[in-house]
Amino acid sequence: MNKLHIVKAGMMVSVQDPGRRGMLHSGISASGPMDPAAFAFAQALVGNAPALAALEFAHLGGSYRVDAPTRIAVTGGQVDIRIDSRQVAAWESHWLQPGETLAVGAMVGAVWGYIAFSGGIDVPPLLGSRSTHLRSRIGGLDGRTLQAGDALSLGSSTDAPCLRLALPIHRGRGPIRVVPGPQDDYFDGATWDMFLRSDFRVSSKRDRMATMLDGPVIRAFRGHDIVSDGTPLGSIQVPGSGQPIVLTAERQTTGGYPKIATIASVDLPRLAQTPSGASIRFARISQAAAEDLLVAERLRLKASLENLQPVDTVTP
Amino acid sequence: MRILPAGDQALTVELSDQVDDATNRRVIALAESLAARPVDGITETVPTYRSLLVCYDPAIVRASALADTLAERLASLDVEHTPSRHWTVPVFYGGPAGMDLEELARMKGIDVDEVIRLHSGAEYRVYMIGFAPGFAYLGGLPEILHTPRLTTPRQHIVAGSIGIGGKQASINSLAGPSGWRFIGRTPVQLFDPQRQEPALFRAGDTVRFEPVNEAEFERLEARVAAGETIAEPVLP
Numbered sequence: 001m002n003k004l005h006i007v008k009a010g011m012m013v014s015v016q017d018p019g020r021r022g023m024l025h026s027g028i029s030a031s032g033p034m035d036p037a038a039f040a041f042a043q044a045l046v047g048n049a050p051a052l053a054a055l056e057f058a059h060l061g062g063s064y065r066v067d068a069p070t071r072i073a074v075t076g077g078q079v080d081i082r083i084d085s086r087q088v089a090a091w092e093s094h095w096l097q098p099g100e101t102l103a104v105g106a107m108v109g110a111v112w113g114y115i116a117f118s119g120g121i122d123v124p125p126l127l128g129s130r131s132t133h134l135r136s137r138i139g140g141l142d143g144r145t146l147q148a149g150d151a152l153s154l155g156s157s158t159d160a161p162c163l164r165l166a167l168p169i170h171r172g173r174g175p176i177r178v179v180p181g182p183q184d185d186y187f188d189g190a191t192w193d194m195f196l197r198s199d200f201r202v203s204s205k206r207d208r209m210a211t212m213l214d215g216p217v218i219r220a221f222r223g224h225d226i227v228s229d230g231t232p233l234g235s236i237q238v239p240g241s242g243q244p245i246v247l248t249a250e251r252q253t254t255g256g257y258p259k260i261a262t263i264a265s266v267d268l269p270r271l272a273q274t275p276s277g278a279s280i281r282f283a284r285i286s287q288a289a290a291e292d293l294l295v296a297e298r299l300r301l302k303a304s305l306e307n308l309q310p311v312d313t314v315t316p
Numbered sequence: 317m318r319i320l321p322a323g324d325q326a327l328t329v330e331l332s333d334q335v336d337d338a339t340n341r342r343v344i345a346l347a348e349s350l351a352a353r354p355v356d357g358i359t360e361t362v363p364t365y366r367s368l369l370v371c372y373d374p375a376i377v378r379a380s381a382l383a384d385t386l387a388e389r390l391a392s393l394d395v396e397h398t399p400s401r402h403w404t405v406p407v408f409y410g411g412p413a414g415m416d417l418e419e420l421a422r423m424k425g426i427d428v429d430e431v432i433r434l435h436s437g438a439e440y441r442v443y444m445i446g447f448a449p450g451f452a453y454l455g456g457l458p459e460i461l462h463t464p465r466l467t468t469p470r471q472h473i474v475a476g477s478i479g480i481g482g483k484q485a486s487i488n489s490l491a492g493p494s495g496w497r498f499i500g501r502t503p504v505q506l507f508d509p510q511r512q513e514p515a516l517f518r519a520g521d522t523v524r525f526e527p528v529n530e531a532e533f534e535r536l537e538a539r540v541a542a543g544e545t546i547a548e549p550v551l552p
Contacts (some may be wrong), residue, residue, distance in 0.1 A: 024362045024371070025347075025451040026515035027489070027507075126509055138451045138492065138509045182320035182328040227335055228446065228453075230362035230369025232326040254364050254446025262323030291374035292325035298375065 002068040002154040004117055007101060010062030012208070015121050015140035015152070016114075017053040017315070019249070020129035024230070029251050031131040031139065034112040034208060035269040037301055040073040042116035044305045045073035045093040047160045050122030051237050053130040055146070057113050059275035061104020062146075064096075064115070070154065071118040071162060072096045077110025077273065091206065092311060093118075109274045111206075119155035153263070163164055163308040175283035176267045177225035179290050180205045186220040188240075194218070195260065196282055200244065204276040208250040211271065212282075217242030220258045228256040234263035248272060264290040266297045317390065319383045322369060325359075327379055329386055330367040331344025335455065335483075339366045340443050344520035345398040346390060355385055364444045365453075366413045389515065397456035400520045405487065405502050408533035413477050413501035420480070420497060424460055434458045435478075435499065436525040440485055442517045450489035450515035451544065454523060457485040469495035476502045478525070489515070501539040504547045524528040 008015070016039065019032025033039035033056055042054055061079060064072075073093040074081050081088050082103045088094045096117075098101050107113050123130050123141055132140025141150060186194070200215035224240040230253065231237065236244050237257040247255075247265060263271060264285060274280060285293075320328040329346065332339040340363075347363045350370070354531060357377025362369040372382055409432045410417045421428045440454035447453075462483045471493050473479075479486040479496035489506035502525075506516045517523070528536070536546050 022360050023514070024360050024369070025445060025519070026513070027445045027447065027451055127514060136509075138449070179321050179323050182322045182330070227365050228334060229328060229364045229367045229443070230322070230326070230446075231332070232322045232369065232371070234323055252447050253362060255446060259322075262321070262326070265324050272404070287321040287324060287379050291378055294324050295375050 001068060002070060002156070004121065004147055004152045004154050005065040006150040007063040007065055010057040010060040010104065010145050012056075012058040013062055013146040014056050014132040015053050015123055015130055015136060015146075016056045016132060017051060017130045019131050020133070020139065021128055024253050025129055027253050028127070028133065028136060029200070029253055030233070031129070031133040031208070031247065031249050033114065034249055034272040035076060035114070037269060038112070039114045040147060040301065040305060041091065041165070042073045042075040042114035044126070044308060045075070045091070045163050046071040046116045046118040047117060047157060047163075048116060048120050052155065053123065054114055054116035054121060057115070059103070059110060060106050061113055061115060063101050063103040064098055065098070065101055066117070066154065067098055070096050071157070071160070073116050074100055074104055074113060076113030077107040079107040079113060080105035089164070091169065092160040095162065109190070109275060112272055113209075117154050118157035118160075122153040122155045133250055161313040164311050165304065166307045166309050167304070171270050171273065172267070175281040176271050177264040177285045177290065177293070178261035178282050179264060180261045180284055181289045183226060184260055186222040186226070186258040187218065187260050188221045191219055191221070196284060199279040199281060200281050202271070202274045202276050206276065208248060210248060210251060211246045213244045214245065215244075218244055218260065222258070224258060225256055226258050228254045231255045231259070232262055234268040235259040236261050236263065236267065246271060262312060264293055266290075266293045317387075319386060321379060324374055325371055326375065327370045327372070327382060327386070327417055327513075328367050329370060330530055331388070332366045332376070335365045335443070337441060337455065340441065340455070341394060341395050341398065341520070343368050345393050345395045346386075347519070348398050349389055349393060354408060355382070355455050357376075357382065362446070364446060379462075398520065399552070401518070401551055402516065402520060402522045404526050405504050405522050405547060405549055406528040406532070406536055407478050407502050408528055408530055409435075409500040411501065411530060413474050414499045416497040417499040420457060420461070420499060425458075429465075431461065431499065435485075436527050439522075440523045440529055442519050442521040445515050445517060447507075448490050448492065450517070452487050452489070452506060452517045454485040454487070457483060463497055465495040466497065469493050473498060474501065476504065476506070478502060496542045503540050504535060505540060521549070
């Protein structure tokens with residue numbers, strides 16, 4: 001059986017599949033990739049079904065070996081990738097042979113990267129998913145990040161050509177769009193103006209659970225305690241410090257801080273990929289407009305995934 | 317009642333801004349109704365104290381239409397016949413995990429046995445599961461035992477710890493930090509990812525605590541370690 005060997009661990013490397021659904025009522029958030037589209041491209045580039053598992057890392061990828069010929073692809077952002085001394089491109093699949101070492105360096109202009117291996121990472125599914133939930137210490141490999149010396153089984157795959165994107169990925173520009181609520185009425189008009197007109201810096205206090213934002217203090221005139229309620233993906237909670245916190249893949253499922261708004265699903269991965277220290281702005285849109293954006297984005301992603309091109313195997 | 321936007325894949329059905337039994341019963345009745353007679357496009361629900369988070373797929377149903385469906389469902393809700401299960405949870409009061417028991421008794425001007433009698437004499441309602449996997453927020457703590465949280469949380473509280481935070485009681489599901497006060501420990505595992513239903517309790521269940529001595533706690537703990545089930549739900 002083919003195995004993946006972790007030679008050098010990158011940062012926060014974890015096994016992820018699309019996530020664990022239907023467990024919110026038990027207090028377990030979905031987990032899954034911080035950038036689902038980048039994850040889906042990595043999987044498609046190596047010919048994996050979307051539900052299989054790959055690796056996610058933050059900033060630094062690490063180095064890897066395999067026991068049998070395997071196609072690999074790295075996505076998420078621009079990054080130096082080498083197979084032994086040969087430099088290879090991101091957003092494109094390549095063969096990794098036994099005896100060769102795949103080294104994935106530091107990403108530029110993005111935070112979360114994905115490394116997919118043909119056949120997928122075959123850890124036992126837990127509660128319907130292979131995703132690691134680091135905060136709950138479940139899923140993936142013993143619920144933890146990977147370390148040098150770890151070895152993971154890879155599923156079997158059929159022979160197929162290496163692929164690349166037909167068109168480069170364009171993440172949208174402009175402000176991060178938000179849908180006000182559920183506690184938008186805890187914040188007065190002047191605070192809303194400030195929220196929409198100020199720059200917020202993405203703090204380095206971030207992980208798979210949440211991202212903190214630095215900027216003007218956001219005051220809830222009705223107070224910063226609510227009767228705890230459900231915390232959806234992308235909700236922006238505002239604790240007493242007035243510093244907004246965006247809840248992400250491994251968030252707690254309920255919380256007691258007012259949530260001024262929820263980030264539109266199409267823009268949440270863009271925020272997740274914004275490097276620490278960079279500034280963002282928010283723009284408000286309606287719930288219906290955010291729904292339209294999400295439905296359209298899914299169709300675009302599906303079309304791009306179906307339109308991958310074989311890599312020309314003739315070396316110039 | 318208000319139906320509030322919670323992004324482009326969720327709605328919050330808010331029945332009240334208070335914590336009370338009647339509201340929580342309606343929240344759980346709505347969740348049960350949606351489980352029994354599913355609505356196309358709803359992916360999952362999260363019952364909490366006074367609201368239900370309803371997650372949906374906008375490719376199947378839009379929030380505007382879903383809000384109407386939810387309002388209709390609420391109008392015809394059968395709160396009386398919503399099933400709930402009852403649990404008896406053995407607790408060893410005091411000991412290393414119940415480090416606040418004696419201080420709590422001193423703060424209240426009663427003896428330790430009286431704290432145990434009050435705590436184990438009440439019936440609690442699981443208002444919600446949240447914060448962490450399987451963590452149960454319990455309502456029904458006798459008023460004399462209401463105690464503010466610590467100003468500085470402790471870093472390591474063991475799983476199974478029996479806590480008091482303000483007006484609420486809890487059973488901690490996983491080890492971790494907490495600012496609540498702890499008076500004992502149960503060997504019952506509230507969260508086990510290997511179980512088909514990993515969280516032992518569901519919102520709406522009722523719970524009573526049964527004092528056990530240290531020897532009995534250890535016997536029960538050994539049975540749990542051997543893979544036995546020591547707490548079974550009683551259906552009404």
